[in-house]
Amino acid sequence: MDSILLSFESILNIQTILILLAGVVAGIIVGSIPGFTITMGVALTLPFSFSMDPVNGIALMMGVQVGGSAGGLITSCLFGIPGTPSSVATTFDGYPMVKNGEAGKALAIGLWSSFIGTIISGIILIFTAPILAEWALEFGPWEMFALMLFGISAIASLSDGSLIKGLISGMLGILFALVGSDPLTAIPRFTFGMSELMSGFNFLPVLIGLFAFSQLMSDIKRPPAPVPFSEASNVSYPLPKLLKDMWSSGTNVIRSSFIGTLVGILPAAGGSIANILSYDIAKKFSRKSHEFGKGTKEGIIAAESANNSSIGGSFVPMLAFGIPGDAVTAMMLGALLIHGIQPGPLLMENQPVLVYGIFISFFLAAFLMLIVQSLGIKVFLKINNIPQHVLIPVILLLCVLGSFAVNNRMFDVWVLLAFGLIGYWMKANLFPLAPFILGIILGPMIEENLRQAISVSPDLTTFFTRPISAVLLVMAAASLTYGIISSMKQNKPNEYEQENKESA
Amino acid sequence: MMTVKRDAMNAVILLAFCGLAFYGSTLIPERSLGKTEGDFFPNIIIGILAVLSLLLLVKSVYAYVTSEKQQRAEPKTSLKERWAEGKKVWYTFALFGAYIFIMPLAGYFLSSVAFLFTLYLLLSSNRKRLWLVLIISNVVTYVLSFIFQKFLLVFLPSGVLF
Amino acid sequence: MKKMMGALILGGSLVLSACSSAGGSTEAEGESYPEQPVQIVVPWDAGGDTDAINRVIAEELEKELDQDVIVKNISGGSGVIGAQQTLDAKPDGYTLLAIHDSMAMSELMGQADFGYFDFQPVSLMTSTYDLVATHPENPWDNMEDVVADAEGDPESITYAASIGSTSQLEPALIQTAADIQFNIVGYEGTAKRMKAIVANDVHLGSVSIAAGKEYMADDRMKLLGYTGEERSAEFPDVPTLKEQGIDVTSAVSRGIAAPKDTPEAIVEKLSDALQNVAESESFQERMEELGSEVSYKNTEEYVQFLEENEVEMKESLETSGLLE
Numbered sequence: 009m010d011s012i013l014l015s016f017e018s019i020l021n022i023q024t025i026l027i028l029l030a031g032v033v034a035g036i037i038v039g040s041i042p043g044f045t046i047t048m049g050v051a052l053t054l055p056f057s058f059s060m061d062p063v064n065g066i067a068l069m070m071g072v073q074v075g076g077s078a079g080g081l082i083t084s085c086l087f088g089i090p091g092t093p094s095s096v097a098t099t100f101d102g103y104p105m106v107k108n109g110e111a112g113k114a115l116a117i118g119l120w121s122s123f124i125g126t127i128i129s130g131i132i133l134i135f136t137a138p139i140l141a142e143w144a145l146e147f148g149p150w151e152m153f154a155l156m157l158f159g160i161s162a163i164a165s166l167s168d169g170s171l172i173k174g175l176i177s178g179m180l181g182i183l184f185a186l187v188g189s190d191p192l193t194a195i196p197r198f199t200f201g202m203s204e205l206m207s208g209f210n211f212l213p214v215l216i217g218l219f220a221f222s223q224l225m226s227d228i229k230r231p232p233a234p235v236p237f238s239e240a241s242n243v244s245y246p247l248p249k250l251l252k253d254m255w256s257s258g259t260n261v262i263r264s265s266f267i268g269t270l271v272g273i274l275p276a277a278g279g280s281i282a283n284i285l286s287y288d289i290a291k292k293f294s295r296k297s298h299e300f301g302k303g304t305k306e307g308i309i310a311a312e313s314a315n316n317s318s319i320g321g322s323f324v325p326m327l328a329f330g331i332p333g334d335a336v337t338a339m340m341l342g343a344l345l346i347h348g349i350q351p352g353p354l355l356m357e358n359q360p361v362l363v364y365g366i367f368i369s370f371f372l373a374a375f376l377m378l379i380v381q382s383l384g385i386k387v388f389l390k391i392n393n394i395p396q397h398v399l400i401p402v403i404l405l406l407c408v409l410g411s412f413a414v415n416n417r418m419f420d421v422w423v424l425l426a427f428g429l430i431g432y433w434m435k436a437n438l439f440p441l442a443p444f445i446l447g448i449i450l451g452p453m454i455e456e457n458l459r460q461a462i463s464v465s466p467d468l469t470t471f472f473t474r475p476i477s478a479v480l481l482v483m484a485a486a487s488l489t490y491g492i493i494s495s496m497k498q499n500k501p502n503e504y505e506q507e508n509k510e511s512a
Numbered sequence: 513m514m515t516v517k518r519d520a521m522n523a524v525i526l527l528a529f530c531g532l533a534f535y536g537s538t539l540i541p542e543r544s545l546g547k548t549e550g551d552f553f554p555n556i557i558i559g560i561l562a563v564l565s566l567l568l569l570v571k572s573v574y575a576y577v578t579s580e581k582q583q584r585a586e587p588k589t590s591l592k593e594r595w596a597e598g599k600k601v602w603y604t605f606a607l608f609g610a611y612i613f614i615m616p617l618a619g620y621f622l623s624s625v626a627f628l629f630t631l632y633l634l635l636s637s638n639r640k641r642l643w644l645v646l647i648i649s650n651v652v653t654y655v656l657s658f659i660f661q662k663f664l665l666v667f668l669p670s671g672v673l674f
Numbered sequence: 675m676k677k678m679m680g681a682l683i684l685g686g687s688l689v690l691s692a693c694s695s696a697g698g699s700t701e702a703e704g705e706s707y708p709e710q711p712v713q714i715v716v717p718w719d720a721g722g723d724t725d726a727i728n729r730v731i732a733e734e735l736e737k738e739l740d741q742d743v744i745v746k747n748i749s750g751g752s753g754v755i756g757a758q759q760t761l762d763a764k765p766d767g768y769t770l771l772a773i774h775d776s777m778a779m780s781e782l783m784g785q786a787d788f789g790y791f792d793f794q795p796v797s798l799m800t801s802t803y804d805l806v807a808t809h810p811e812n813p814w815d816n817m818e819d820v821v822a823d824a825e826g827d828p829e830s831i832t833y834a835a836s837i838g839s840t841s842q843l844e845p846a847l848i849q850t851a852a853d854i855q856f857n858i859v860g861y862e863g864t865a866k867r868m869k870a871i872v873a874n875d876v877h878l879g880s881v882s883i884a885a886g887k888e889y890m891a892d893d894r895m896k897l898l899g900y901t902g903e904e905r906s907a908e909f910p911d912v913p914t915l916k917e918q919g920i921d922v923t924s925a926v927s928r929g930i931a932a933p934k935d936t937p938e939a940i941v942e943k944l945s946d947a948l949q950n951v952a953e954s955e956s957f958q959e960r961m962e963e964l965g966s967e968v969s970y971k972n973t974e975e976y977v978q979f980l981e982e983n984e985v986e987m988k989e990s991l992e993t994s995g996l997l998e
Contacts, residue, residue, distance in 0.1 A: 179557055191860065195543060195550045198537070208750075463832075
């Protein structure tokens with residue numbers, strides 16, 4: 009108990025709160041610029057964190073992470089371009105909602121979902137971190153493979169339109185993700201002699217190439233009809249109405265936050281998977297699943313509460329074992345290392361003040377994020393009034409800079425262009441983009457875990473004899489079947505005529 | 513019917529891509545370092561992709577054959593019309609390609625100002641107050657380079673020609 | 675009028691761009707170096723051991739040079755991507771590279787077409803030894819038990835290593851020295867390897883001293899052997915591999931290199947500054963916390979060290995069958 013009080017003392021001072029605030033603001037900015045990821049933002053704060061004491065250093069990084077995860081929703085809603093990789097699914101309903109003239113509502117719902125997701129995952133983190141961490145250890149290569157398979161089964165229900173095309177998109181995504189050195193044997197694959205491809209295509213230029221280019225180019229081709237503008241609904245969405253909206257989707261919020269937290273706990277999973285997976289599950293559970301993709305609040309809620317709650321989840325293995333769950337926690341651990349704190353299973357015992365400090369600043373970051381962004385939304389909504397021909401060049405320039413900054417090389421900018429062309433081709437030919445992204449994210453993990461499992465024991469029945477793995481495989485099969493059946497029902501009569509209408 | 517024909521073509525493109533990918537996977541050397549070789553997983557995926565592409569081909573050909581004759585002939589958008597519609601897109605792609613080709617030579621600053629300005633000319637029909645556009649292009653470029661170099665410590669290409 | 679405005683602004687941007695490209699004067703040979711921030715490229719992810727060590731070096735070097743020293747992570751391809759970029763950088767002493775043994779490995783294994791001597795080595799800074807660890811539930815208490823078991827049933831014992839990097843060398847060398855056969859499973863990155871050991875997904879794996887201490891204290895790992903010449907002061911109870919009849923020592927030696935043709939005066943200045951860093955008390959303290967030994971060598975000694983290191987690496991790879 010003493011240490012909790014000490015932690016409060018170490019957090020609740022002007023300096024720490026200001027640092028946290030600076031982190032949140034920086035995070036929202038970084039998150040809202042397409043071409044910047046949260047990981048990049050946190051990496052940039054790393055040098056600053058060294059000169060601070062450990063709690064403040066972590067608070068700064070946490071601020072960026074929480075702020076960034078919520079900032080990603082701005083670009084996702086306003087432009088249909090994911091601001092960060094973990095807000096891909098936010099575009100599915102956020103952008104249509106903005107097009108329907110409900111920009112204020114979309115952003116407000118996204119923001120509150122992010123906030124509630126963060127809080128719920130924080131509560132789960134504090135009370136069950138040790139138990140959850142032990143549970144996460146049960147996930148060996150077999151379970152991870154089964155889980156990733158479950159994740160990829162979402163392709164079937166995410167490919168609105170043609171199922172075959174959705175599956176093709178997914179396979180293409182996996183295939184492109186395999187370029188580079190083999191994760192298990194370090195042998196170069198599909199590099200065709202280009203040394204720049206040794207580490208594969210960087211995810212960031214691929215993502216913004218696919219989404220930003222295809223979106224901006226179709227805007228250029230057919231300038232979007234001016235958004236129906238009504239001062240009242242656009243600029244600010246009244247809080248009572250909003251709270252009512254959130255309340256009526258209570259189950260969705262809670263379910264999505266749990267999914268996000270659980271996915272965040274598992275090593276290497278993280279926000280981008282949580283975001284899509286939770287969207288897919290919400291769609292399957294919903295009685296109005298046909299409204300998904302057309303601007304329903306449920307889609308935004310599922311996507312945004314999951315990506316923020318995955319942050320809390322990712323702290324579980326970090327605090328319980330000193331094992332980072334993703335790139336951001338890896339950097340936090342690095343910051344601790346440099347301060348001479350060895351993260352490990354004894355971190356909670358040896359550094360209780362620090363650990364509780366992390367908990368407290370996590371909650372504080374959530375509140376600061378809510379306040380800052382509530383004010384920020386009003387500013388961001390003004391972007392909506394800037395004409396396309398001014399905005400598009402600037403966004404493209406930002407995409408170039410962001411891609412260049414990944415590794416300080418022009419090669420990644422060419423990757424951006426290449427995937428821009430691929431994305432444009434896909435969109436023009438009605439290949440859905442979401443399965444492609446899912447393939448890129450999950451493909452390498454499916455491969456790595458499958459091959460690790462086979463290497464450890466060549467006996468394939470192990471996948472079914474390990475209980476968690478078996479359950480997940482059954483779930484994957486069920487989800488795939490469900491997806492296929494519902495997509496066949498949806499467009500049985502004549503898919504092509506339907507598509508003709510859509511593409512016309 | 514456009515989509516049907518285009519899908520048949522897409523399927524053929526995808527099959528060709530599978531061929532390329534399979535060729536790529538034969539180039540992966542076998543080192544017997546683990547229980548599975550580097551081409552184990554890629555070949556599974558290439559196989560699935562090839563099957564799916566074939567399915568798409570069969571499906572689109574089937575749809576074409578069973579469709580009524582008049583419907584088949586009906587919507588004939590000429591290449592010219594399609595080009596006119598997508599012209600700006602291809603110009604933008606070309607401009608973007610030129611921009612990133614020139615950037616390492618001319619440096620970030622000059623190429624970016626030129627890119628912003630030309631793309632504005634391409635996208636907007638408004639030809640008034642172009643000097644203002646040029647000023648804004650300069651300011652945006654300079655502010656971004658300032659942020660990147662000073663705060664993010666990303667050193668942008670300075671160019672070799674100047 | 676408008677045309678003139680346009681011309682003026684265009685002219686203005688030309689001048690601005692000219693100004694921004696001027697700055698790095700090449701005539702400064704050591705005397706005034708460094709006049710601008712120095713960048714150390716760490717070709718690995720932020721948060722790893724190599725990153726942590728080099729960030730500490732950067733921080734200490736800042737004091738010596740009285741100039742900002744920035745760490746830039748350019749990860750990927752087992753360190754090849756970042757190294758490639760330093761290779762192409764201007765040899766003006768403002769871009770440096772953090773290197774370790776993996777560079778020789780990458781060259782020998784054909785992952786990179788360059789090696790140590792395509793750079794200008796500056797100084798060796800630290801050496802880090804590892805511990806072989808296992809889950810407490812496993813029956814072995816030292817490497818001798820492991821060897822005995824492995825002799826009876828080859829490939830029954832799994833060993834996590836990131837294949838193609840230096841961490842693969844350790845099990846490979848043990849295999850050759852003890853004439854046994856492990857089942858080496860590829861796990862890329864320290865974090866994944868640690869998780870696999872703690873969860874007992876694999877039997878054996880290497881951990882750093884600092885991490886090993888924590889996990890052993892919490893009874894989540896047993897430590898079977900140490901890869902140093904002598905026992906570590908931190909673990910007086912853990913015998914070295916040599917003591918257990920396995921003639922293997924293996925260390926990760928981390929140093930700083932510059933692009934080739936960097937002016938001699940600058941290299942010398944850097945090497946001297948790094949020597950001061952290595953001798954400073956604060957640096958040694960922090961390295962101890964990170965579980966690394968400070969093992970400074972100046973440029974001349976370092977070049978010699980790397981030459982020997984390359985030969986040894988080649989021999990190890992050949993004897994362990996990783997290289998024909």
